[in-house]
Amino acid sequence: MKSPVDCTPALLAIESSCDETAAAILGADGGLLASEVASQIELHRVHGGVVPEVASRRHLELVTPVVHAAMAASGLEIGDIGIFAATSGPGLASALLVGNAYAKGLAIAQNAPFLGINHLEGHLLSPFFGIPKSETDPLAHSIGLIVSGGHTLLVEIRGAGTYEILGGTLDDAAGEAFDKVGKMLGLPYPAGPEIDRLALQGDPKRYDLPRSMAGKDDLRFSFSGLKTAVRYLIPKLEGDYLADLCASFQEAVVSVLVRKTLLAAEMRKCRVVGVSGGVGCNGRLRAAMQSACREAGIELYLCAPSLATDNATMIAHAARLRWLSGLRTSLDAGIDPNWRLVG
Ligand code: KG4
Ligand code: ZN
Numbered sequence: 001m002k003s004p005v006d007c008t009p010a011l012l013a014i015e016s017s018c019d020e021t022a023a024a025i026l027g028a029d030g031g032l033l034a035s036e037v038a039s040q041i042e043l044h045r046v047h048g049g050v051v052p053e054v055a056s057r058r059h060l061e062l063v064t065p066v067v068h069a070a071m072a073a074s075g076l077e078i079g080d081i082g083i084f085a086a087t088s089g090p091g092l093a094s095a096l097l098v099g100n101a102y103a104k105g106l107a108i109a110q111n112a113p114f115l116g117i118n119h120l121e122g123h124l125l126s127p128f129f130g131i132p133k134s135e136t137d138p139l140a141h142s143i144g145l146i147v148s149g150g151h152t153l154l155v156e157i158r159g160a161g162t163y164e165i166l167g168g169t170l171d172d173a174a175g176e177a178f179d180k181v182g183k184m185l186g187l188p189y190p191a192g193p194e195i196d197r198l199a200l201q202g203d204p205k206r207y208d209l210p211r212s213m214a215g216k217d218d219l220r221f222s223f224s225g226l227k228t229a230v231r232y233l234i235p236k237l238e239g240d241y242l243a244d245l246c247a248s249f250q251e252a253v254v255s256v257l258v259r260k261t262l263l264a265a266e267m268r269k270c271r272v273v274g275v276s277g278g279v280g281c282n283g284r285l286r287a288a289m290q291s292a293c294r295e296a297g298i299e300l301y302l303c304a305p306s307l308a309t310d311n312a313t314m315i316a317h318a319a320r321l322r323w324l325s326g327l328r329t330s331l332d333a334g335i336d337p338n339w340r341l342v343g
Helices: 041-045 052-074 093-110 119-128 174-184 192-199 224-236 242-267 283-296 313-324
Strands: 010-015 020-026 032-039 081-089 114-118 142-147 152-157 163-167 272-276 299-302
Touching (some): 010 093, 010 313, 052 093, 081 093, 093 114, 119 272, 119 299, 119 313, 152 242, 163 242, 174 192, 174 224, 192 242, 192 283, 272 283, 283 299
Parallel strands (some): 010 081, 272 299
Antiparallel strands (some): 152 163
């Protein structure tokens, strides 16, 4: 039986921090009733990356149909929604404003509360969405690895809203490294899924690429050396090297991500790991993380591929958990494009 403390009113969340316009609705028991994502990737592909003003204009066009589609799929009426949430940062200012203003407008019209959610918290908690309640709550103590286009973070979780950053990247984010190396190889943006696919046919040992580990107990990441090594290698290569180079590059990124995540778990004496963010879709990362965690006796939660890239389900999930832990946001609170997960 559900305990009453786990009940919230039905909740609608909007995500618009970058190039996905998304809306999701959770029922009072936290179950997913609807999740809609309208991607703008095609629109930005010609530019080789996301153009902020193009993104915000497209969010404006998409936000109403996306919210309406989610409402229709949920089977609820707008008056049934008791909490409205939106991503308030980090992200592109003009893009964040759209989802934020829309969710606040609905909250005011419905005389319901509004919650501003940190996009990174959405990713961080996404591996734990929909898991059955067990005696050991993974949120009580776990290590979260966020690997997205904008961020690479190792975080110690000690409950919803209680986080400590253990390490970030000194330069490029993991997804950014995939995208930049992909660009050098002439692959379309975003290149992560392309490299993942091409690497399946390649030999990961063909090219010896650097694995930046910094110090022994250092949980920070750096991918710029690897990126530069690929840049200098490409002109020297002949023949059909694409698949082998993709596999070798991917292996260099994955091995660092896995080793540092396990090191964080060891340093913090933690037996639970959650992996999230777009790069969390990567087939090799998922397989390598699974075998390393199995060997170390660590319980691994990999976020579902549909929750790995940007979506509003993860924002709704984080909003629900933070609502239950007492978070309330003033309607006067603005967006924060540089909002940090901690501090
Ligand atoms: O989490 P996300 O949708 O957006 C941010 O919040 O940044 O992540 C997008 C990133 C892109 O850099 C993309 O290339 C990468 O995730 N990505 C992948 C894969 N799928 C998406 N990287 C490696 N392998 C994949 N299968
Ligand atoms: Zn994201």
